[in-house]
Amino acid sequence: MKVLKKLLFVLSCSVLAQSAYAQQASDGVVKIGILNDQSGVYADFGGKWSAEAARMAVQDFGGKVLGVPIEIVSADHQNKPDVASGIARQWYDTEKVDAIMELTTSSVALAVQGLSKEKKKITMVTGAATTDLTGKQCSPYGFHWAYDTHALAVGTGGALVENGGNKWFFLTADYAFGYSLEGETSKFVKSKGGQVLGAVRHPLAANDFSSFLLQAQSSGANVIGFANAGLDTANAIKQASEFGITQGGTRLAALLFTLAEVKGLGLKAAQGLTLTEGWYWDQNDENRAFGKRYMEKTGRMPNMIHVGTYSTVLQYLKAIQKAGTDATEPVAKLLHEMPVEDVFAKKGKVLPNGRMVYDMYLFQVKKPEESKGEWDMYKQLAKVPGDEAFLSVADSGCQVTQ
Structure with missing residues (x-):
């Protein structure tokens, strides 16, 4: 009888252990x-x-x-x-x-x-x-x-306004991300005493940016802000370079551009761009x-x-x-x-x-002659402290925790 009770006790412990294990990691993966x-x-x-x-x-x-x-x-x-x-x-x-x-x-x-x-x-x-x-x-x-769009606006937008880039025109991707990036950057530019002279919206995965760039150029802006990302930004920058827009003194602000896109575009076309990233391999x-x-x-x-x-x-x-x-x-x-x-x-x-x-960090894309290797593309200009880069909970509009 004692042996049977002991066996039942061991079995019950095993069942309980298996139950607890299942609660710890559901589905076994x-x-x-x-x-x-x-x-x-x-x-x-x-x-x-x-x-x-x-x-x-x-x-x-x-x-x-x-x-x-x-x-x-x-x-x-x-x-x-x-x-x-x-x-x-x-x-x-x-x-x-x-x-x-x-x-x-x-x-x-x-x-x-x-x-x-x-x-x-x-x-x-x-x-x-x-x-x-x-x-x-x-x-x-x-x-x-x-x-997020606020961090990008603080980093890239702030740096350019403080260095004379005070008249902006935006080329904006026509969906939620583009609107948010344009809006955040516009607010920050204005708060620093700059002006927003206009904006034009383009569809995702656009191929021809010529008409948008001409509108930006004719606006009198000294900064064209690209409120887009990926190949859209790369194609717009490439076409701006081909049109000679920067030769007239207009600056290009890649509001969301990363190492992957700079590599794809090449230093010849991307040189001088100011951008914000949170990490770089050579830091x-x-x-x-x-x-x-x-x-x-x-x-x-x-x-x-x-x-x-x-x-x-x-x-x-x-x-x-x-x-x-x-x-x-x-x-x-x-x-x-x-x-x-x-x-x-x-x-x-x-x-x-x-x-x-x-x-976060503010970077400038190197000139081809400054680069020492295939992936040597950035020089760090500044660090943007996290509490400045990102919105506080109170300013975010989030109601879940309020």
Whole structure:
């Protein structure tokens, strides 16, 4: 009888242990989705290269969390909110994805964050720019890493106004991201005593910017601000160079431009551009070491979107490990509380609205004769402290935590 009771006790303990284990890591795997543009104008900006950075984070974490494997899945949303929402819904409902990250394109990020809020799932955005993600459309489960339109406006906009670029004309992508970037930069330019002389909207993936550039040139502006990204910005800058616009003294402000696009455009066309990024491979030994590892895997150096995605995956896994579960509520709570300290951000902090605050940097693209190597493209002009670069919760418009 005693042996039977002992056996029943052992069996009951085993059942309880298995139950607790199931609660710790649901479905026997932690699955992270990287959802972004992998075939369109932002394919180099983030694309499959962000998925590679996510896999590096998993590898560096050890491949498992809470004793179960970590899996990265990825998909191309084609810059279409309905396509992205359909993929996200399928991932959540049938493929048991625990969190979705990257989310290039603001309209896509807003749509997926909204769906994720309904389903109580975590999103960590690195590829989209709109401040609405942590503003009027914020979510208790939504986090915004890497950059946003306010940080870009403070960095690039502020530097040019302070250096005589006080008359602006915008070429703006005709969707949420473009409006937000134009609006944020316009406010900042005006607050510094500058003027906005006009703006023109262009469709996503435009090929011919000639009429837009002529409007900008005839406005009398001394700065043309490109409130777009990816190939749109690269093509507009290339055509502006071909038209000789900068030879007349007009400056070009690439409000969202990263190392990937500078490399694609080339130093001859991109030289002199002022831009803001949150990370550059040649800033210090730690960044150089990471860049070398990434180069060995991909054949290219990473930009802030790629390394930002690495950071989000790593931070998410750290939160799961600390929480002892992959359940959304405790993990989201820790993501708000934990400092961010990794190769991407130093002394980073996450505000109650989900905005990760860290220092940004103002760079100028080198002239061809200044470059010492294939990826030697930037010279750092200034550091923009995080508390200046990003909006406070009170100024963000987020009502969730107010």
